[in-house]
Amino acid sequence: MFHDPRDGLVGLALAATGAGALWIARRYPAGTAADLGPGFLPGILGALLLLLGLLMAAGACRGPRTPFPVLQLRPLLAVLGGVVLFGLLLRSAGLLVASSALVLLASAGLRGAGWRVALIEAVVLGVLAVAVFVHGLGLRLPVWPAGLPWN
Amino acid sequence: MFRRLTALSMMLMMLTTLVPVPAGAQAGEYPQRPVTLIVTLPAGGPTDAAARTLATALSQALGQPFVVENRPGADGAIGARAVVEAAPDGYTLLFSVGSLVALPHLQSPPPFDALRDLAPVAAIGSYPFALFVHPSVPAANVAEFIEYARSRPEPLFYSASTPGEALAATAFMQATGVPLTRVPYKGSSQALPDLLAGRVQLTFGPVATGLPHVREGLLNALAVLTPKRLPALPDTATLEEAGIRGVTVPSWQAMLAPAGTPPAILDQLASATAAALETAPVRERLTKLLLQIELLPPAALAQRIEADDALWQRHFAATAAARQP
Amino acid sequence: MELIGHLQLGFAAAAGAQNLLACFTGALLGTLIGVLPGLGPVATIALLLPLTYGLPPLTALIMLAGIYYGAQYGGSTTSILLNLPGEASSVVTCRDGHPLAKQGRAGTALAVAALGSFFAGCVGTLFLAACAPLLMRFALDFGPAEYCSLMLFGLSGAVAIASRSLLKSLAMVVLGLLLGLIGTDANSGVARYTFGLRELDDGVGTTVLAVGVFGFAELLHGLEHACRRTPAMRPCGRLWPDRADTRRAVPAVLRGTALGTLLGLLPGAGALLPAFASYALEKACARDPARFGQGAIEGVAGPESANNAAAQTAFIPMLTLGIPSNAIMALMIGALTLHDIQPGPQVIVHDPVLFWGLVASMWIGNAMLLVLNLPLIGLWVRLLATPYRLLYPAILLFCCLGLYALANRTGDLYLAALFGLLGYLLQKSGCETVPLLLGFVLGPLFEEHLRRALLLARGDASVFLQRPLSLALLLAALALILGALSPTARRARRQLATEPV
Known part of the structure; x- marks a missing residue:
């Protein structure tokens, strides 16, 4: 049906977004010329x-006719998953664990990256993050997981 | 080899920054660790400044750091919810302003119950409001202003960037019968250019915002919305002197705690705040910020919140009724 | 000459040891923060503000100002080298700066950006010193109707710079406009497109969108091409621009400076609009617009100058009227208020040392930045020799921390991840994301001023045509659109569309 399936799908997705926005906007009053409403x-x-x-x-x-572009799932999951994981861990497990987890997961986005190097980088960057952001810039964040004896 | 050694020593240096500092206070006494004071407005504003002044004084008085954390957003609902949901152990406190009580009426679903979810600790005072008009309005006092506004074929425009400013204008219209048209703004910084250029003729705004322009003759202050005249504007009458009653803005600045915080901790915080307000440096600093110092102990603050709640409810009911055709 | 006397006063104040140190610290800190992707000056100044409470007001202000324009300098570094904008305004620099870096001319691009910024900074400061009160009248006369037309002009520019498909660009602008509407409507209090999430009540943060759509998406793009990427980038190029570059860059710097100086005066216009307007102007002036997006040096020189000039003149509304033109100026007003100085018309009269000291420090600061940055360019470029597999997790971590530091909210992280997905998909589908960002930034301003202009005109839409400045801007917008539809522009786009992405 589409000669260029990529543009076809994007067009349909945008059209659907527009339709959705229009559908939701019908609940917002449009107002008058002197007092335009939120709709x-x-x-x-x-x-x-x-x-x-x-x-x-x-x-x-x-x-x-143009081919459909290749979407790679591995980097997508590693990078964006890493960001979400970081957010989930930050307040409960502390900055050190969250940073290291982010770096570890993100490193998995590239095939063939050795896990030893990744582990060392995770620890170094975690410590660096704590030094720069908590001690250097005074960001209010727990460093260690909640419930540890020295907290 | 050398590079590896340097890397190792650097890592060691960094690790030393991680060693936790042991808590200094004795066991069983509050506070034993740093206390977080969540401010519902961004860093740098007058409320943030007041909160930091109080936090510094409380840190000295109670021996543990009181750390300000700015959690702005959704008119303060985000910071307030963070406190409501925190453990009621006295280590997470809220510093907020009078319009906090308006939020449950403004937002749906209500983000919290202003009367039940928060335990009042103490109010330290309020930022006063005044009626400012552009010099193009030929009025030297409120009576002349009312006459002028009535004589115009179209209502004058007023800017409002917070619920408090809108509340004051609505109350003024109800008290005097003068029609005014509201021009909404996201913040006073957006409203100021239009006000200074005279595209909008008046505002009921914070004294701190308008005062520099009054001194320069770019705005006129017709009345203050406080019970007494202000030292900063000694020649400006109060609205009550002009015979208009009931126009106030709940602009108190107060510390609150999650409901269920032990009464002993609340008492300790309230008395430490009261003591801090008696010290000269704190008074001087707050006065410089143009804050009107007025201590409200827990019971008085609770009463004020209840009264404000009723005030907002009436206000929003009236505004909603006015919108109906 | 009164001005010279004032400047002498200012330099005497700014050249004190403590103030020089503050200026240097601020500029250095700003550069480092600008270079760290994701951590912008807003988050940094908000974090460092408490530290300046103990300093005298002038010193505090000098340091904060140093961070601010230092970050403008530093922001261009990651944009050019890594295609990662540290801030929304450097998004424009990426367009041509990164292709230049890929061609092995990173050194030249960075040097031109630094020199252009320096020149623009000096001119902007001179303007600030010479006619601050005069320029303020212009800013005040700029009412809602004029703003509304300016935004329309900016939006037409967003469509007009499309290098591939006009239709896609227009769709991206509209999508950006819709994203910009998310949040509580200031006029009615209605929460629009928030899906019941309170975190969305204030809308989506520009940084959150920029880091997601540009930063995360670029990292994903980089990972897909990681094996091809690192060797393709020659580590260093020559630093000084050659004669051909100079001939192209100098007029671009001049135009960008003029544009930035004027647009910086307008409260609310922000740093993106000047940078972007300058880019559109350069593309319109160029004899061969097809080079843009492929590594045109004007595309770096113009926007970088514009954004730095605007950064300096943005101080004028703040110092003369107490009106902050962006989030950073709002923080500076906070810093002044804490020191019992009410920013407003009387600052120049009552606190001449503060005003002129700050002006002088900007000059000193800009010179320091140039001295600081030119030797550092080699270092930054060499940083690229770091294997990508080690570099990208570090970049990602700094982005995340910067996002969190904006408002201490984890919700912003999830939102940015979502925008990262969006940016990745849009990139795959051949849609340009710059128009999206421009629509997003300008959309809320457009709506706000449209409604206000109509309200103040009591519903009479002819107000946009009656005011001369507004009419001129509308005509300029029309000219941009017609220019984009012209046969020459069409041919250039068709040529590019057939090339591989």
Whole structure:
């Protein structure tokens, strides 16, 4: 159906986003000319994005045939998963553990990175983060996991 | 080899920064470790300055650091929720302002129950408000202003960037019957250019914001919204002197704790705050910030919060009714 | 000459040992922070503000100002070398700076950025010194109608700089505008597109979006191409621009400086708009616009000068009226207030030493930054020799810490991860993300000023045409759009579209 499946899918996704924005915006009052309501701009933008998305999808049905780009899951999971893990650990397990976990997980994003090097880097960067951010810049964060005797 | 040694020694140096400092106080007594004072406004503002002044004084008085942590967002709901959800052990406290009580009425679902989820510790005072007008408004006092505003074919514009500013303007309109049109702003820094250029004619704003421009003749202060005249604006009458009653802004600055904090800790914090407010450096610093010092002990603060809650409820009910066609 | 007397007073104050030290510390700290990706000046100044409480007001202000413009310098380093903008305003520098680095001309790009910034900083400071009160009238006359038209101009620019598909760029601007609407509407109090999450009540932070869409997405891109990447980047290039570069860069620096000086005056316009407007201007002026995005030196020189000039003139509304034009100025007002100085018109009259001392320190600071940065360029470029597998976890960690330090919220981290996914997918789909960021930053301002302009005009939309400045900006916006639709521009885009991404 699409000659350029990439643009076709992006167009459809954008159109769906626009439609969603439009659907949610119907709950916001549009107001009057002298007192525009919170729904005025969202309505216009939602409709515009819907239109642009459909145009893009329509354009993808013509033109030269192009292959679909490759999406690699490994870096995606390692990097973004690392960020989420860091957020989850930060307040409960402390900066040291959270930083090291982030570095370890992120290092797994690249095939063939030795785990020994990653482990050393995790510890070094964890200590560095504590030194710079907690001691240097005075960021308010626990360093150690909660419940340790010296806390 | 050499590089490895340097790396090792650097790591060791860094490790020494991690060694925890043992707590110094005796067992069983509060506070035994640093106390976090969550401020619901960003660093650098007047509330943050007041909170830091108090935190420094409490650190000296109680022997443990009181550390200010700014948790701004959602008009203060984010910081307040962090305190409401914290353990009620006296190690997480809230420093917030009068409009905190308005949040449960403004946001849905209500982020917290202002009367039940928070235990009042002490208010240290409030930032006074005043009625400022642009010099293009030909009025030297409130009576002339009311006359002028009534004589105009279209209502004058007022800027409002906080619930408190809107509350004051609405109360003024109710008390005098003068129609005014609200121009909403995200913050006073956005409102100031329009006010100074005269595109918006008046505001009920904090004295600290307007005062420098009054001194320069760019704005006129017609009335202060406090019970008494202010030392900073000695020639400006109060609204009550002008015969207008009931226009106040709940702008207190206070420390609160999560509900369920042991009464002994609350008492200790309240009396330490009261003592700090008696010391000369603290008084001097707060006065410089244009804060009107007025200590409210726990019981009085609780009463004030209850009264404010009713005030906000009336205000929002009236605003909602006015919106209905 | 009154000005010279004032400047003498200022230099005498700023040249004191303590103030020189503060200036140096601030500039150095700012540079380091600017170089660390993710940790921007806002978070740093917020963190360091308490440290300055004990310093005298002038010293505190000099140090904070040093951090501020030091970070502007440092921010360009990661943008050029790693394609990682430390701040929203350096996103523009990435577009041409990073391709230059890939061609092995990182040294030249960095030197041009530093020299351009230095020149712009000096001119901006001179403006600040010479006509601060005069310029303030201009800023005050700029009302909601003018702002609204300025934002429309900026948005048309976002579409016009599209190098591949106009349709995709327009869609990205609209998507950015929609993302910018997230949060509580200031006029009505209605929470829009927050999905019941209280963390979204204040909207999405610009840094959160920028780090996600640009930073994380770039790391993902880098990981996919890691094996090809490191050797492709020659570690060092020559530092000084050659004659061809100079001929291109000098007019760009001049134009960027002029644009930045003017736009910096406007409270709320921020640092992104000047940088971006300068980029659009350079592309419009260039004889062969197709080079842009492929490593055009003007694309670095112009925006970097504009953003630094704006950084200096942003002090004018703060010092003369007490109006902060960005989050950093708001923090500086806080620092002044703590020292019992109410920023406002009387600062120049009542505290001449403070005002002129700060102005003089900016000159000193800019010179220090140049001396500091030129030798460091070699060091930064050599940093790239670090294997990518060691470099990227460190970058990621600093990004995360910087994000958290913004507001002490972990929610911002999850949000940035989400935007990282979005940025990655958009990159894969050939959509440019710069228009997205511009729509995101300008959208809320556009809506705010549109509503306010109509409210103050009591519903009369002709206000936008009646005010001359507003009309001029609208016509300029129209010209940008027509220019982008012209056959020449179309041909250039078609040529690029056929090249591999």
